Amino acid sequence: MSRVLIVEDEAAIAELISLNLRHAGYEVTLAATADQAQSEVTRVLPDLVILDWMLPGQSGLSLAKRWRSEQRTRELPIIMLTARADETDKVAGLDAGADDYLAKPFSTNELMARIRAVLRRKAPEALDSAVEVGRLRLDPATRRVSVGEQEIKVGPTEFRLLHFLMTHPERVHSRAQLLDRVWGDHVFIEERTVDVHVKRLREALSPAKCAQMIETVRGAGYRLTQQVQAVSAG
Numbered sequence: 001m002s003r004v005l006i007v008e009d010e011a012a013i014a015e016l017i018s019l020n021l022r023h024a025g026y027e028v029t030l031a032a033t034a035d036q037a038q039s040e041v042t043r044v045l046p047d048l049v050i051l052d053w054m055l056p057g058q059s060g061l062s063l064a065k066r067w068r069s070e071q072r073t074r075e076l077p078i079i080m081l082t083a084r085a086d087e088t089d090k091v092a093g094l095d096a097g098a099d100d101y102l103a104k105p106f107s108t109n110e111l112m113a114r115i116r117a118v119l120r121r122k123a124p125e126a127l128d129s130a131v132e133v134g135r136l137r138l139d140p141a142t143r144r145v146s147v148g149e150q151e152i153k154v155g156p157t158e159f160r161l162l163h164f165l166m167t168h169p170e171r172v173h174s175r176a177q178l179l180d181r182v183w184g185d186h187v188f189i190e191e192r193t194v195d196v197h198v199k200r201l202r203e204a205l206s207p208a209k210c211a212q213m214i215e216t217v218r219g220a221g222y223r224l225t226q227q228v229q230a231v232s233a234g
């Protein structure tokens with residue numbers, strides 16, 4: 001389930017967006033100020049933030065700039081909301097690091113479409129499209145993992161971990177990054193938790209001879225790679 005943080009001080013708007021998102025299956029957290037938003041993000045890294053420009057105290061714009069300047073939040077998908085459909089505002093919003101920009105009033109259908117577009121581009125593991133890497137296939141809609149006709153049984157955490165790795169293949173992810181992106185928390189959960197679940201995932205993939213797709217990169221983390229054919233069929 002995708003986690004969306006809504007940062008909006010106008011309660012009626014926040015509630016309207018929240019209702020629509022929950023109805024669509026997103027897990028929603030609300031924040032009314034930049035400070036609250038920052039502590040939410042520190043606690044659990046969301047998959048996407050809907051960020052109002054005009055907030056009491058620190059503005060949404062400066063919060064977006066701060067997040068872009070920090071390693072942990074650099075890739076955080078942000079959709080900025082503003083009261084004015086002003087071209088200069090739009091440019092400033094995108095310059096500050098927003099991935100998209102929406103002027104109020106907007107239709108909830110448009111917001112939902114923008115959310116899906118931003119997630120598809122930046123956090124495909126937050127969507128429920130099926131994904132394939134090599135012979136391995138994972139379908140979030142049916143929660144099934146398979147290799148050809150063979151079904152692979154994995155636990156819920158291994159499923160989320162595999163989903164993240166499969167939507168970001170061939171890249172090395174540190175344990176801290178995996179904790180943030182898969183668990184949503186790198187502060188209170190120990191890094192060796194990742195090792196435990198990687199081990200379980202490899203065990204689950206082993207009968208289908210796919211365990212070696214998950215590589216340990218020494219001193220760096222883990223990477224999912226297309227399976228190399230170890231044995232020639234001759």
Ligand code: CA
Pocket residue numbers: 008009010052053054055
């Ligand atoms: Ca506002």
